[in-house]
Amino acid sequence: MDENQAVSQAAVRGVSFDVRVGEIFSLLGPNGAGKSTIISMLSCLLAPTSGDARVMGHSVVRAPMAVKAVIGVVPQDIALYPDLSARENLNFWGKMYGLRGAPLRQRGDEILELIGLVDRQRGAVEKFSDGMKRRLNIGIALLNRPQVIIMDEPTVGLDPQSRRNILDNVKELNRQGMTVCYTTHYMEEAQELSDHIAIMDQGQIIAYGTHAELIKIVGELDRIDLTLNVSSEQVLETWRMLAGVRQVSAQDGTLTLLVEDSTLVLPRLFESASRADVRITSVAVQEPNLEAVFLHLTGRALRDT
Amino acid sequence: MKLLDIAFKDLLRAFRSAFLLVMMFGAPLLMTGIFYLAFGGLASGSASGLASGDEGGFDLPVTKVQVVNPDQPAAQYGGFSAGGMLVQFLQNEALQELVQTTVAPDEASARAAVDARQAALVLIIPPGFTAGIYTPDTHATITLYQDPTLTLGPGIVKGLVGQFLDGFSGSKIALGVTEAQLRQRGEVLDSLSAEGQKLLLAYSAWAQKMGESQSQGTNPLLDIQAPPTRAGQGAAASQSPATLVGLVMAGMLIFFVFFTGAGSAESLLTEDEQGTLSRLFTTPTPRSVILGGKFVSVFLTTIVQVIVLLVASALAFGIRWGQPLAVALVALGMVVAAAGFGVLLISFLRSSRQAGPVMGVVLTLTGMLGGLFTTGIADLPAAFNTVNLFTPHGWALRGWKLALAGAGPAEVLLPVLVMLAMGTVFFAVGVGFFRKRFA
Numbered sequence: 001m002d003e004n005q006a007v008s009q010a011a012v013r014g015v016s017f018d019v020r021v022g023e024i025f026s027l028l029g030p031n032g033a034g035k036s037t038i039i040s041m042l043s044c045l046l047a048p049t050s051g052d053a054r055v056m057g058h059s060v061v062r063a064p065m066a067v068k069a070v071i072g073v074v075p076q077d078i079a080l081y082p083d084l085s086a087r088e089n090l091n092f093w094g095k096m097y098g099l100r101g102a103p104l105r106q107r108g109d110e111i112l113e114l115i116g117l118v119d120r121q122r123g124a125v126e127k128f129s130d131g132m133k134r135r136l137n138i139g140i141a142l143l144n145r146p147q148v149i150i151m152d153e154p155t156v157g158l159d160p161q162s163r164r165n166i167l168d169n170v171k172e173l174n175r176q177g178m179t180v181c182y183t184t185h186y187m188e189e190a191q192e193l194s195d196h197i198a199i200m201d202q203g204q205i206i207a208y209g210t211h212a213e214l215i216k217i218v219g220e221l222d223r224i225d226l227t228l229n230v231s232s233e234q235v236l237e238t239w240r241m242l243a244g245v246r247q248v249s250a251q252d253g254t255l256t257l258l259v260e261d262s263t264l265v266l267p268r269l270f271e272s273a274s275r276a277d278v279r280i281t282s283v284a285v286q287e288p289n290l291e292a293v294f295l296h297l298t299g300r301a302l303r304d305t
Numbered sequence: 306m307k308l309l310d311i312a313f314k315d316l317l318r319a320f321r322s323a324f325l326l327v328m329m330f331g332a333p334l335l336m337t338g339i340f341y342l343a344f345g346g347l348a349s350g351s352a353s354g355l356a357s358g359d360e361g362g363f364d365l366p367v368t369k370v371q372v373v374n375p376d377q378p379a380a381q382y383g384g385f386s387a388g389g390m391l392v393q394f395l396q397n398e399a400l401q402e403l404v405q406t407t408v409a410p411d412e413a414s415a416r417a418a419v420d421a422r423q424a425a426l427v428l429i430i431p432p433g434f435t436a437g438i439y440t441p442d443t444h445a446t447i448t449l450y451q452d453p454t455l456t457l458g459p460g461i462v463k464g465l466v467g468q469f470l471d472g473f474s475g476s477k478i479a480l481g482v483t484e485a486q487l488r489q490r491g492e493v494l495d496s497l498s499a500e501g502q503k504l505l506l507a508y509s510a511w512a513q514k515m516g517e518s519q520s521q522g523t524n525p526l527l528d529i530q531a532p533p534t535r536a537g538q539g540a541a542a543s544q545s546p547a548t549l550v551g552l553v554m555a556g557m558l559i560f561f562v563f564f565t566g567a568g569s570a571e572s573l574l575t576e577d578e579q580g581t582l583s584r585l586f587t588t589p590t591p592r593s594v595i596l597g598g599k600f601v602s603v604f605l606t607t608i609v610q611v612i613v614l615l616v617a618s619a620l621a622f623g624i625r626w627g628q629p630l631a632v633a634l635v636a637l638g639m640v641v642a643a644a645g646f647g648v649l650l651i652s653f654l655r656s657s658r659q660a661g662p663v664m665g666v667v668l669t670l671t672g673m674l675g676g677l678f679t680t681g682i683a684d685l686p687a688a689f690n691t692v693n694l695f696t697p698h699g700w701a702l703r704g705w706k707l708a709l710a711g712a713g714p715a716e717v718l719l720p721v722l723v724m725l726a727m728g729t730v731f732f733a734v735g736v737g738f739f740r741k742r743f744a
Contacts, residue, residue: 043587045583045587073584077580081318081581083321092314096585140584
């Protein structure tokens with residue numbers, strides 16, 4: 001896949017990746033990185049201005065209907081008819097996938113069972129909790145037994161329990177043989193779910209690989225987040241010169257350091273701060289993760305962008 | 306098939322929306338109902354105006370009257386019996402809803418019937434009743450024996466008998482005047498002669514007819530005629546209240562059908578905002594089918610609304626919309642115009658938040674220009690009738706006026722064709738905008 005619509009600025013540019021059949025693939029990146037644009041192109045909602053993408057061998061440019069027949073799309077926002085019941089929503093969307101009569105009823109029963117809404121199937125969706133709506137939102141994407149399910153940040157705004165349920169559902173769908181294309185800006189989700197991850201920023205893929213491969217990019221570095229009682233450029237310069245410190249960045253009053261071994265570096269940080277008459281007011285240490293990878297590649301924290 | 310699935314889904318959603326239901330059916334019927342109660346109800350009384358209670362008039366019980374009539378036809382009066390004539394008068398078919406008159410064999414049994422409350426009153430006609438009428442300077446007295454607990458029924462009977470007797474009293478006066486005038490010219494008219502009796506009876510018959518006419522609200526001496534009006538353009542002041550209710554309902558029907566057309570088309574914007582339109586585009590359904598389904602739903606919704614309102618208003622307000630084929634043609638033209646206008650209007654908007662105020666302003670303004678809120682006002686300036694030809698609402702109102710006036714299919718063809726043409730153009734332009742945006 002190459003470029004997206006280029007009016008004044010391309011949303012994505014020069015993007016190219018492969019997703020293997022039967023795996024969970026995640027696009028990880030901050031808001032505005034271009035994840036949803038790629039999802040829209042894979043869903044045939046948006047045509048690329050140049051280039052192409054193939055889903056199960058079908059071109060999104062030349063054979064969009066064939067692509068739509070093999071995919072199921074879970075949009076980022078809940079896209080249901082609130083004044084219809086869960087069953088009526090399933091019936092309508094099932095018809096849009098070409099299901100009719102007994103097969104439609106049977107598939108509706110299966111989906112309701114899968115998403116745990118059998119008892120609430122007659123209730124109007126507008127009276128559902130957010131978690132129930134999210135589950136139905138996913139269920140509709142499964143109506144046509146898709147070979148590839150495309151999920152655009154399906155856990156945004158959910159409470160931890162509902163989020164847990166959805167992550168478990170994704171794993172279960174994958175276990176049943178479904179290929180999952182998942183976008184998120186939650187590093188933990190990509191880390192937990194994915195066989196392969198593509199990290200995106202500013203419309204480009206800046207890293208691609210398995211979780212272990214991506215961690216290697218930062219070289220097993222620890223991450224230390226600190227706050228000081230006063231802003232001090234002198235301390236930052238001193239820390240950059242310290243042995244074992246690979247990178248120092250500051251954002252919104254928080255200093256982030258990538259270091260080789262936090263247990264060795266931390267005492268030196270406190271010592272130099274003390275000499276400069278600066279007090280460290282908070283410290284947090286993290287093992288190497290995708291957040292560190294993003295920080296390493298962009299100089300910005302994933303959560304702050 | 307998917308096209309109809311989309312259309313029926315929208316129809317289902319429309320009929321689950323309390324707001325839309327009120328705007329589609331409640332508001333037009335309520336507004337016309339208020340007008341109907343204020344004016345239309347006055348015109349719905351029964352023909353007799355008194356006894357029948359099925360259309361809002363008074364519901365009086367029938368008064369049972371027994372008549373004792375020993376006044377026999379006499380040869381000297383040409384076999385005429387004034388008592389018999391009074392019995393016939395009271396047994397007249399026109400009075401059946403007020404009085405039920407039977408002839409009693411004798412006075413005692415008739416009085417006993419009143420005492421037993423089997424009759425409200427007894428009229429006892431004296432044996433010389435006819436002679437008393439014919440002979441100058443004599444009089445005859447009718448005795449009335451009534452149940453003292455009743456007032457209204459006996460009062461009505463007294464009035465009727467009084468009306469009958471006034472006719473004969475007038476006859477006697479007329480005969481006396483005629484005799485006096487003839488005498489001055491040296492001629493003689495004997496009241497007992499055949500000519501005299503003929504004159505008496507003719508005057509009496511005229512007096513009875515006069516009384517009956519006046520009791521029904523008409524005067525045989527006056528013939529008031531309204532100037533003829535052209536169908537569909539008559540001054541409202543000359544319309545009956547029932548016709549005015551029909552015109553008001555037509556105005557409300559048109560206004561709210563156009564509202565529904567725009568409201569249904571607005572669902573395209575709301576589906577776009579709620580993400581369901583995008584989701585539809587990810588299903589293996591061509592975009593033309595999806596948009597087509599949305600547009601068909603606009604037509605379906607307005608068609609259902611028009612049918613329900615026509616039937617409901619006919620049942621509730623007794624509106625006779627006109628010849629079925631003419632009504633169907635006008636309804637078709639209006640549905641096409643309303644759907645096309647709605648699609649065009651919404652195609653200019655970017656969001657459903659804009660839709661409320663824009664629809665309110667545009668539809669009210671075009672409705673006013675189309676004359677929808679002035680259907681009950683006569684003598685509007687001629688320029689106004691020209692201006693409303695530029696709106697589909699004006700043509701729709703013209704069509705309904707013709708249909709209400711009983712025009713046939715050929716007569717309503719012009720407004721129907723104009724509405725179809727306007728609707729088609731509006732629809733084509735609106736669809737063009739939508740296709741550019743979504744397809």
